[in-house]
Amino acid sequence: MNNHTALKLWGMPLLIAVITFAGLISAILGTGMWHYMSWVALSYPVYIMVKYGRRFFS
Amino acid sequence: MKAQTIKSWFYVHKWTSLICTAFLLMLCLTGLPLIFSEEIHQWTGEDVAAPSLPEGTPKATIDQVIINAKNHLPGKEMKYIYWDNDKYPGKMFFTLADSSGAPEEKNIYLTMDSRTAKVLQAPADDMDFMDIMFHLHVDMMAGVPGMLFLGFMGLLFTASIISGVVLYGPIMKRYDFGMIRTEKSKRLRWLDLHNVLGIVSLAWAFVVCITGVINTLAVPAVDAWRAGELADMVSEYKDKPQIKEGQLGSLQVAIDRTRQAAPDMEVNFIAYPGTLYSSDHHYAVYVKGNTPLTSRIIKPALIDAQTNELTDIRDLPWYLKTIYISQPFHFGDYGGMPMKVLWALFDLATIIVLISGLYLWFARRKSKEQQLSRMLSNAETANLVNNH
Numbered sequence: 083m084n085n086h087t088a089l090k091l092w093g094m095p096l097l098i099a100v101i102t103f104a105g106l107i108s109a110i111l112g113t114g115m116w117h118y119m120s121w122v123a124l125s126y127p128v129y130i131m132v133k134y135g136r137r138f139f140s
Numbered sequence: 141m142k143a144q145t146i147k148s149w150f151y152v153h154k155w156t157s158l159i160c161t162a163f164l165l166m167l168c169l170t171g172l173p174l175i176f177s178e179e180i181h182q183w184t185g186e187d188v189a190a191p192s193l194p195e196g197t198p199k200a201t202i203d204q205v206i207i208n209a210k211n212h213l214p215g216k217e218m219k220y221i222y223w224d225n226d227k228y229p230g231k232m233f234f235t236l237a238d239s240s241g242a243p244e245e246k247n248i249y250l251t252m253d254s255r256t257a258k259v260l261q262a263p264a265d266d267m268d269f270m271d272i273m274f275h276l277h278v279d280m281m282a283g284v285p286g287m288l289f290l291g292f293m294g295l296l297f298t299a300s301i302i303s304g305v306v307l308y309g310p311i312m313k314r315y316d317f318g319m320i321r322t323e324k325s326k327r328l329r330w331l332d333l334h335n336v337l338g339i340v341s342l343a344w345a346f347v348v349c350i351t352g353v354i355n356t357l358a359v360p361a362v363d364a365w366r367a368g369e370l371a372d373m374v375s376e377y378k379d380k381p382q383i384k385e386g387q388l389g390s391l392q393v394a395i396d397r398t399r400q401a402a403p404d405m406e407v408n409f410i411a412y413p414g415t416l417y418s419s420d421h422h423y424a425v426y427v428k429g430n431t432p433l434t435s436r437i438i439k440p441a442l443i444d445a446q447t448n449e450l451t452d453i454r455d456l457p458w459y460l461k462t463i464y465i466s467q468p469f470h471f472g473d474y475g476g477m478p479m480k481v482l483w484a485l486f487d488l489a490t491i492i493v494l495i496s497g498l499y500l501w502f503a504r505r506k507s508k509e510q511q512l513s514r515m516l517s518n519a520e521t522a523n524l525v526n527n528h
Contacts, residue, residue, distance in 0.1 A: 087313070090316075090317075091309060091312055091313060091317075092309075093317075094317040094318070095305075095308070095317075095339045095340075095342070098339075098340050098342075098343070099342060099343040102342075102343035102344055103343055103347075106343075106344070106347055106469060109474050109475035109479060110432055110433055110436075110468060110469075110474055111432065111433060112431075112432055113432060116432075117475050117476055117478075117479075120475050120479060121475065121478040121479065121482065124344075124479065124482045124486075125482065127340045127341065127343075127344070127486075128482060128485045128486070128489075130318070130340050131336070131337055131340050131341065131485075131489050133318070134318035134320060134336045134340075135320075135333060135336060135337055135489075135492075137320040137322060138320050138322070138329060138330075138332070138333045140322055
């Protein structure tokens with residue numbers, strides 16, 4: 083597999099996993115700003131699931 | 141990846157999933173209301189808030205609160221006291237039982253007003269809906285074996301997640317991320333949904349699963365701590381008879397003594413002598429840090445319950461620390477209401493992944509059967525043709 087296809091295949095899953103981990107960790111590090119960052123980060127995978135998952139019902 | 145390797149991973153994914161899916165579905169369904177247990181308890185009125193008091197109302201001592209709690213439940217012995225002034229201001233949660241060494245399932249709970257020393261609430265003994273959800277989720281009402289069994293199911297789920305990720309590669313190699321094929325067949329539509337929700341919820345599911353597995357080891361971990369560190373901390377008391385209720389010194393003094401030993405930490409949990417979390421001769425006064433992260437790490441000061449002298453104060457061993465730090469990542473209770481809602485959405489996504497996985501297994505079996513019967517009927521036709 084060349085780099086181009088590897089990126090196409092694993093780019094999004096990797097990005098989403100990193101964002102999810104960042105969201106999970108940030109809320110434990112503090113309140114206020116840290117919580118906002120966590121909510122934004124964890125909303126991203128949920129948004130992606132809704133965006134693509136809804137096509138299942140079309 | 142070689143075809144044979146893919147096939148092996150497929151078998152791992154199929155069998156680990158088949159075994160754990162029913163239990164994982166149960167865990168996801170019972171976990172859903174548990175995410176909001178605080179809100180549900182407030183909403184059902186099971187959680188009574190402490191009334192606001194006029195300024196300058198004299199504050200009761202903890203020893204007075206204890207006397208009133210014991211008078212409310214005569215003949216019972218104290219086991220634990222817990223408070224959290226940020227979350228539950230003015231409230232103190234008591235755990236009592238027939239004796240301090242009684243098993244945890246025989247516990248009786250009492251909520252006191254820490255300022256007026258009045259009884260706020262004496263919850264009924266019978267299990268309500270949330271208790272049933274909790275016990276199904278934790279051990280399926282089967283005690284430690286049930287808990288460890290669910291831990292094993294969690295390990296299978298971990299294997300299922302990992303093998304699922306491995307299979308994602310060969311399946312999606314030629315396709316775009318997030319593809320859902322709606323025009324081909326029903327099975328492909330479900331497969332694509334399973335793949336996209338599975339790969340996106342992966343990190344969350346993995347963290348919640350692993351931390352859940354870690355939590356199932358809480359009972360053996362506390363046993364190990366009691367047999368090791370705790371026994372070591374109180375080794376000079378080894379041959380002394382267990383302290384009796386009438387001989388107990390003031391808890392207020394024990395707490396003051398602890399505050400001297402750990403001035404920059406907060407006291408939030410007391411275990412009485414003879415309970416699971418203390419020795420037979422000590423008040424275990426647990427302190428925690430003040431920051432979001434250090435507040436997850438508690439450590440006990442062991443105060444001689446008769447003389448109120450400090451015997452030892454020591455960090456908990458790494459395995460208990462691991463359990464305490466892992467808990468918020470399982471509960472999702474460390475980021476306010478928005479986080480709880482997100483937790484619930486991830487939970488729902490996991491339920492869909494489980495159900496679609498189950499559907500795919502059924503559909504595959506059916507198509508295999510059809511294939512087989514087609515092959516058989518083809519063979520029969522061939523026979524007929526040949527015979528003629």
